[in-house]
Amino acid sequence: MGYNILSKIIEFTDSEEPLEKRLENVGALLLNFFAFDQCAVYLLDREERKLNLAVAIGNKLGCQQEYNKDEGLPGLAMKHGKPIFATHSQPNKELWRGVFDQGALGFATVICCPVKDDIFYGILYLKSREKKSISPKKKKLLDVIALQLSTAIKNYECIINLTHTNTKMKDMQARLIHAEKLLALGEMAATLTHEIRNPLMSIGGFAKRLHQQLNPDSSQFMYANRIIKGVERLEKLMDGIVHFSKKDGCEFSTEDINNIIEDAALFFEDDFKRHNITVVRDVALNLPKIEADRQQLRLVFNNLMANAIQAMANGGTLTIQTRHKDNWIVTEVCDTGGGIDPKIMGNIFNPFYTTKETGTGLGLAITHTIITNHKGIIEVNNKMGVGVTFVIKLPVATICEQLAVNSEQLKK
Amino acid sequence: MSEKILVVDDEEGIRLLYKEELGDEGLDVHLAASGEEALAKLEKDRFDLIVLDIKMPGMDGIEVLRRIKERWKNLPVILSTAYHHYKQEFGTWASDAYVVKSSDLKELKTTIKDILNTGRK
Numbered sequence: 001m002g003y004n005i006l007s008k009i010i011e012f013t014d015s016e017e018p019l020e021k022r023l024e025n026v027g028a029l030l031l032n033f034f035a036f037d038q039c040a041v042y043l044l045d046r047e048e049r050k051l052n053l054a055v056a057i058g059n060k061l062g063c064q065q066e067y068n069k070d071e072g073l074p075g076l077a078m079k080h081g082k083p084i085f086a087t088h089s090q091p092n093k094e095l096w097r098g099v100f101d102q103g104a105l106g107f108a109t110v111i112c113c114p115v116k117d118d119i120f121y122g123i124l125y126l127k128s129r130e131k132k133s134i135s136p137k138k139k140k141l142l143d144v145i146a147l148q149l150s151t152a153i154k155n156y157e158c159i160i161n162l163t164h165t166n167t168k169m170k171d172m173q174a175r176l177i178h179a180e181k182l183l184a185l186g187e188m189a190a191t192l193t194h195e196i197r198n199p200l201m202s203i204g205g206f207a208k209r210l211h212q213q214l215n216p217d218s219s220q221f222m223y224a225n226r227i228i229k230g231v232e233r234l235e236k237l238m239d240g241i242v243h244f245s246k247k248d249g250c251e252f253s254t255e256d257i258n259n260i261i262e263d264a265a266l267f268f269e270d271d272f273k274r275h276n277i278t279v280v281r282d283v284a285l286n287l288p289k290i291e292a293d294r295q296q297l298r299l300v301f302n303n304l305m306a307n308a309i310q311a312m313a314n315g316g317t318l319t320i321q322t323r324h325k326d327n328w329i330v331t332e333v334c335d336t337g338g339g340i341d342p343k344i345m346g347n348i349f350n351p352f353y354t355t356k357e358t359g360t361g362l363g364l365a366i367t368h369t370i371i372t373n374h375k376g377i378i379e380v381n382n383k384m385g386v387g388v389t390f391v392i393k394l395p396v397a398t399i400c401e402q403l404a405v406n407s408e409q410l411k412k
Numbered sequence: 413m414s415e416k417i418l419v420v421d422d423e424e425g426i427r428l429l430y431k432e433e434l435g436d437e438g439l440d441v442h443l444a445a446s447g448e449e450a451l452a453k454l455e456k457d458r459f460d461l462i463v464l465d466i467k468m469p470g471m472d473g474i475e476v477l478r479r480i481k482e483r484w485k486n487l488p489v490i491l492s493t494a495y496h497h498y499k500q501e502f503g504t505w506a507s508d509a510y511v512v513k514s515s516d517l518k519e520l521k522t523t524i525k526d527i528l529n530t531g532r533k
């Protein structure tokens with residue numbers, strides 16, 4: 001009989017089925033074998049603070065959903081690491097072995113058996129409404145079964161951990177590939193800008209000479225002017241792109257944020273007009289200066305404004321606000337372009353994440369990196385259906401210097 | 413007497429542009445299409461200033477700069493290139509100024525004037 005149930009238990013615990021199903025099978029078998037009314041398995045949670053009901057078989061009446069790790073008979077069994085076999089002559093009493101256990105209320109005989117090897121996994125809890133005596137042989141058998149269960153749970157946890165590690169590794173690999181792509185893109189950008197800048201210089205330079213020599217009333221004068229403007233635009237773009245490839249440190253100087261923003265806004269003047277976008281400036285004058293790499297911050301506002309324009313292709317309002325709060329210079333770039341779908345919010349700062357057909361997905365990734373390099377913070381306030389506000393906080397110059405000093409000291 | 417400057421750049425269009433634009437500023441502009449040609453010209457002639465491109469096939473601008481500074485220690489050199497980031501790497505090293513190539517030659521012109529003026533003092 002004993003060997004019979006053991007081989008069944010082994011068959012059940014080693015099966016390919018989900019853990020819960022296996023526990024259920026074992027529980028049902030035990031219930032039958034001991035002729036008890038209820039069998040429950042509790043598993044210790046990750047924080048090791050609670051025992052949670054994993055499966056319950058039989059009459060589930062009075063089966064508690066969870067126990068604190070020092071609560072009731074399961075808590076006691078866990079503490080001592082030994083099975084508790086208890087019989088109560090007054091089934092209406094709730095006190096068992098000196099502990100209060102509501103789950104045992106109304107039962108005459110209970111078995112509370114820890115499932116463990118070197119590690120504690122949980123509790124196997126058997127209850128009977130009728131008084132039962134349990135032979136030493138059966139007690140021994142229960143020990144073996146509990147050990148067998150612990151092996152099953154351990155294996156299961158191993159698999160879960162493996163899957164988890166595997167997912168993490170895949171994630172890391174994906175990040176590495178992203179970083180590599182970014183680097184490759186940077187190198188490509190550097191080569192490209194060189195190849196483009198030289199011919200651009202000739203085109204623009206000679207167009208300027210033509211422009212000077214032509215009669216301002218002639219149509220040629222206007223044509224030359226168009227070429228000059230186009231070249232200027234491309235050269236500005238090259239200025240921006242070249243910063244993708246900038247690998248090492250920034251070139252910090254003391255800057256006025258309003259001034260940088262104004263530069264960026266000027267760059268998009270034509271686009272604002274073309275897309276019917278009203279630009280509202282709500283800037284605080286005489287703001288304290290910040291320690292910043294001007295070119296890089298230009299790129300930040302370029303990216304934010306480009307996104308805003310793309311979101312408001314059919315018109316809208318771009319509000320730019322700057323203010324001084326505590327030791328931060330706070331800048332808000334607010335559009336009325338309909339906002340970002342909350343579902344994709346978690347992705348927008350990831351390199352190469354884009355919802356645009358011709359997007360690069362680099363804008364916000366680079367923006368984030370630059371702001372972090374400036375010891376600043378970037379936040380998004382999204383109003384779905386209305387628009388997005390990007391909030392950038394940069395430390396005022398004095399603290400920034402202080403931070404630099406601190407980090408120097410830390411290095412020592 | 414106008415100052416004699418040597419422009420070194422591998423692109424013909426850019427050499428021509430420099431010649432015309434800087435010529436208009438009253439400078440005596442001479443041209444070289446490579447580092448080797450530039451060094452050969454320097455051996456034969458005396459110049460007041462060099463405008464030197466960094467990225468050229470053959471001997472690159474950095475190598476040319478090194479050789480110039482070895483032989484003609486006091487000859488001012490302006491590095492001119494499409495890369496911003498050379499500015500950090502080489503800008504403060506050995507050359508007298510660094511200008512990013514642009515169709516707008518204003519920056520280059522003022523830099524040239526500044527250097528020539530200081531030299532005259």
Ligand SMILES: Nc1ncnc2c1ncn2[C@@H]1O[C@H](COP(=O)(O)OP(=O)(O)O)[C@@H](O)[C@H]1O
Pocket residue numbers: 303307308311335337338339340348349353354355356358359360361362363364365388
């Ligand atoms: N102002 C904005 N309004 C709506 N969506 C935005 C805004 N800014 C960014 N996004 C979303 O974030 C994504 C990533 O932006 P970004 O990194 O700049 O890359 P790209 O603009 O090339 O798509 C965009 O594709 C878009 O879905």
Ligand SMILES: [Mg+2]
Pocket residue numbers: 303306307363364
């Ligand atoms: Mg973008």
